[in-house]
Amino acid sequence: MEFLAEMLHPAVRTDPDDVERLHALLNRILAHDGYQLVQVDDISGAPVFAAHRIGTGVPGTGKNLIFAADGPKPEIVLRDAVNNDIRVVKNEQFCLVYDRPLPGRGLTWADLTNWWADREGLTGAHPDEIASSLYQRLNRSLGTNDAERIILRAYADRYLRLGPDIPALLPQVYLHYDPYTRAHHAPAAAPLARQRMDFLLLLPQRIRIVIECDGHQHYADPTKQADPRRYADMMAEDRELRLRGYEVYRFGGIELTDTRTNRQQLATFFDRLAERYAT
Numbered sequence: 001m002e003f004l005a006e007m008l009h010p011a012v013r014t015d016p017d018d019v020e021r022l023h024a025l026l027n028r029i030l031a032h033d034g035y036q037l038v039q040v041d042d043i044s045g046a047p048v049f050a051a052h053r054i055g056t057g058v059p060g061t062g063k064n065l066i067f068a069a070d071g072p073k074p075e076i077v078l079r080d081a082v083n084n085d086i087r088v089v090k091n092e093q094f095c096l097v098y099d100r101p102l103p104g105r106g107l108t109w110a111d112l113t114n115w116w117a118d119r120e121g122l123t124g125a126h127p128d129e130i131a132s133s134l135y136q137r138l139n140r141s142l143g144t145n146d147a148e149r150i151i152l153r154a155y156a157d158r159y160l161r162l163g164p165d166i167p168a169l170l171p172q173v174y175l176h177y178d179p180y181t182r183a184h185h186a187p188a189a190a191p192l193a194r195q196r197m198d199f200l201l202l203l204p205q206r207i208r209i210v211i212e213c214d215g216h217q218h219y220a221d222p223t224k225q226a227d228p229r230r231y232a233d234m235m236a237e238d239r240e241l242r243l244r245g246y247e248v249y250r251f252g253g254i255e256l257t258d259t260r261t262n263r264q265q266l267a268t269f270f271d272r273l274a275e276r277y278a279t
Contacts, residue, residue: 146256
């Protein structure tokens with residue numbers, strides 16, 4: 001597969017028409033084995049390809065990454081509706097906006113810390129100082145949610161153990177966006193079911209992993225009585241995400257208390273997740 005991708009590389013083949021014809025031919029053949037070659041990058045506008053398992057990942061290219069929200073919802077306008085370029089016009093200080101192209105190989109902790117260093121004027125600082133500063137900002141977005149903090153801490157241990165080239169774990173990521181609050185909607189016209197994901201991992205081959213922490217508010221009413229409708233709505237949204245190519249993993253609140261057993265369970269989960277999606 002790497003050899004076939006190299007056959008289409010702009011350093012090897014410079015005629016766009018040749019690339020297009022060969023790309024189509026290879027994909028017709030590879031489809032029998034469940035693979036295709038997809039564009040993951042470009043060099044001076046010429047596409048760079050890599051292997052991709054058919055039926056996995058989220059179609060399209062990620063563009064707007066708004067995460068680590070720790071205050072009022074950002075107000076967003078379309079700066080260029082044709083190109084889907086957005087701009088945060090209010091409450092930008094309460095979220096982070098990754099404003100670099102999202103690489104086809106996914107988003108790593110190294111990518112995120114390099115961006116953070118430039119954003120915060122830390123270029124040239126010791127990598128540990130940069131990483132610590134970023135971690136503190138991500139941690140702040142979790143507020144008083146100790147269950148989510150257990151997940152972030154467990155993944156931070158992976159950074160320390162495996163280094164910065166593993167995928168970045170992004171908390172409080174906007175997936176849907178409704179510009180209005182619930183008060184603006186008529187009672188029968190509910191806003192989007194889920195606007196933010198608890199955590200998101202962007203892996204190679206357009207694999208996007210959503211991790212959710214389920215407290216009682218996911219399946220019970222404010223009095224903590226079981227609420228079948230609330231639970232059904234959550235499951236319906238999960239099905240929609242999966243049909244769009246996202247992978248969704250849920251943890252129950254009882255699994256996210258700070259015990260040695262739970263910490264080991266999280267470490268094992270992330271190890272197995274990495275094994276499953278190893279490229």
